Amino acid sequence: EVQLVESGGGLVQPGGPLRLSCAVSGFIVSNNYMTWVRQAPGKGLEWVSLIYIDGSAIYADSVKGRFTISRDTSKNTVSLQINSLRVEDTAVYYCAGGLTRYYLDYWGQGTLVTVSS
């Protein structure tokens, strides 16, 4: 059974860093395309970042330069390092992935990040 479990969310002050993790079971992270998607309270889905099978990554313009996606093959996890947090980064962050970059087969339940002073 495939499971994605996010962790690391919480209340953070503006300007601070945060690291989100996604523990995956049921498939090998390095053989799949892994993505982070966020959803601000009461809003729609916003794509954040994708890491390709070859390890390269792409980012939404809204997070470029502040967010870094990575993976740990030994732990079968994907992480999102967030720096210089802004109030507008407040959202539920979902980890998702699958065998193709074109759509997202599997999703975690999300972790809430609240940026507030």
Add this chain to the structure above:
Amino acid sequence: EIVLTQSPGTLSLSPGERATLSCRASQSLRSNFLAWYQQKPGQAPSLLIHDASTRATGIPDRFSGSGSGTDFTLTITRLEPEDFAVYYCQQYGSSPRVLTFGGGTKVEIK
């Protein structure tokens, strides 16, 4: 960069009725790489349709996707109580390389 526009924003229907949701792309999608997701309150999204018309594993056949180029449709032939949710379309673009979601359509009980 391709923009996906979903309409209507909200669809008010009764169980048993047919739902037709639209997703329009600002440019023609290469190879119809369009997906649809369902999101119920308090839950993560789940994949319904990929490649414009292929149902994901376990998705009942009352859900169907169609369309090509810039105009895509998700149809739910007979709404079941569990189908009342928000639906999003999504595409992957190769130039520039980005994923894009539509703004969503909420299907609510009339």
